[in-house]
Amino acid sequence: MTVFEIEAAPLPEVVTSLAESMRRHYPTSRALLIPLLMECQKHYGWISPEVAMGVAKLLDVPYGEVQSCISFYTMLHTKPTGRYIIGVCRTLNCALEGALELLHHFEHKYGVEATEVTADGNFMAYEVECLCDCHNAPSIQWLKAGQGAGNQTEFKPYWVNNVTLELFDRILDELSGKIKTPEGFDPLAERLVRIVEKENPPDNRRWCWLVTTNCQYPVVVEQKDGEFHVDDGYGKLAGLKERNPFLWKEIQEGLRK
Amino acid sequence: MAKGNPILQNGVKSEWITPVTTLDNEHGIRHIEDYEKIARYVPEGAPGGYRAAKKVLQSGMTADDIINAVKASGIRGKGGAGFPTGLKWSFVPKDNPGPKYLVINGDESEPGTFKDRFILEDCPHRLIEGCIIAAKAMGAHQVYTYIRGEFFDSIRLLKDAVNEAYAKGYLGDSPFGTDYPVHFAVHSGAGAYICGEETALLSSLEGERGHPKLKPPYPAVEGVFKKPTIINNVETIAGVPAVFDAGPEWFTARGSEKSPGIKLVSVSGCVRNPGWWEVEYGITIGELLDMAGGLRPGRKLKALIPGGSSCPLMKSDCPPVKFTYEDVQAAGSMLGCAAMIVLDDSVDIVKAMGSISHFYAHESCGKCTPCREGTRWFRQIHDRIVAGGGRMEDLDTLIDICDGIETKSFCPLGDAAAWPVRSAVTRFREDYEAHIRRSMEARAAGETAAVTAH
Ligand SMILES: Cc1cc2nc3c(=O)[nH]c(=O)nc-3n(C[C@H](O)[C@H](O)[C@H](O)COP(=O)(O)O)c2cc1C
Ligand code: SF4
């Protein structure tokens, strides 16, 4: 296909409205290029030549320059990426915590290499550099493509940190339907990884670390009415029972042991 | 550890600076629902709730007054170079006609750093307030905040906060009822470490590939869209309101003479409780290690990178060193953006350096030859040594490549790639040699085995 045969795709509303809201801040339209390409990436999961042409036309930037930018930035993909893009951080802190083993496991499990889409069209995993979540290493970002990528509801980013190989494997199976999950359970939502009891607690209460796929909470545990109440001092776990009943249950079971 | 929370000592409410600066907090904690609440929270009338910006704009302070106050506080840039912020602002030509721009560098991607993100997510209004003051000081009416593409939540939450500030009349054509318009745009990156370098960031902001630009002209004279531009780190600007709320002397009373005030430090790697803390400069590296729960049981300190992977490695004798720009430099490294990576004796330095050289080989933008080729050779040589193909001459070759990159690259990324390698090869030479000797012996044994088998 030559560049003359590429037909500009009509851009989705999210992209055109972003362009409209940003335009008044910039003296040139070209300045919007990277944010708009990111918005297309979020919506479709990748940027096809037609979409790139659409952006080129909208901003009045030569098509070649648009492609030149796309090839420069690692988050912009020029091939379909599947329902989930899995960015595994492979930089020092995460490498120390076994990030590369996660990636090798993925490649082995699905018989694909990094940046290739799995046969079921569900996943595309690739190496990314430090995600600046090093204190929760290994850190993985899962991106669920938006409406442009089939019958999805919306683009959604998830952080899945602190994971072990078993948990990583389990999440993959849950997402691809190999393991049945209860109604309303989102495999990528925050879940428990482990509980570490604090040695030498500062007082005679029970202190632990709740390590979840989002972060690590230092908490005080109190037992009331047969339930464990956890408090991190900031109320970040308040209302957890209603907000994320699955995580709450995991914490209850974990603390009982 | 009494230095853990200077903000509280001053009697200013802690959630004003960041909600995580109390002593008992050992972790940066994030939870979407809570960000939401905090981002929508404009503490009206409360200390810090845009009080400083209001005072600066309404009291008719001139640009010089503001710059002098910031100079007096001694605030230094928190993005890596530690350049005095007030001095930087004073470089903007005063009589220049046409627009000027303030650009906030939120492209946090130095390995080991995790601090700007929490400002953006937990207290974005502090950044916006700082931007209003900085914009007034340099004569800008437009602020761009460039945030790395991976930080979807930060971008969304900052945008929410900006909308809220517009609705409250803190941003817009007449913030706080004055006639000094300040507009604010949130700009997303798309994944490139080099876009943290200030001139590459400007290229990216203009919609180009993130290639650095030649200096001079410096951005303060000719920056984004060829107009005078000031680029500051998120944390730097988020600290500015405190100069007008607590006074410059609040900063100079803390830290050292050359490194006054406070700093967010992120500690990661082989420690028990990695996390981030706001501390006064002048705390020792050992105290920071203690804050992070110390080393894991039974482990000894092997190496420490004080300021992000671009800084030279320090040896295990570093804990007494004070955490200030001048002391860390005197000890042979750099404070950088205060991202401390701790490596214990379970870590193979050669493998760790292999990981770091992968990072630079991937993130070199490819514009100039020494860095593009040199970072790739770093990676190849480390990969080969790790795979068991090391040769003693590799060490001299590595130093040779460092010589070829340092000061000969177009932008500081080249130097940043070479410094850790040079320090590792010189300060941990015995580790490299032991690694290579082991694989040479293994190869020799393999050859004898192959010969005797015939
Ligand atoms: C390769 C490279 C990467 C950089 N990355 C960042 C970054 O991620 N964030 C940042 O604030 N500054 C970064 N800097 C420093 C900026 O170039 C610039 O010095 C800084 O944003 C200035 O702000 P400050 O004076 O407030 O520190 C980087 C510099 C280089 C050379
Ligand atoms: S030093 Fe590296 S990052 Fe900087 S311009 Fe040269 S190739 Fe690009």
Ligand code: FES
């Ligand atoms: S090294 Fe993986 S998040 Fe920083």
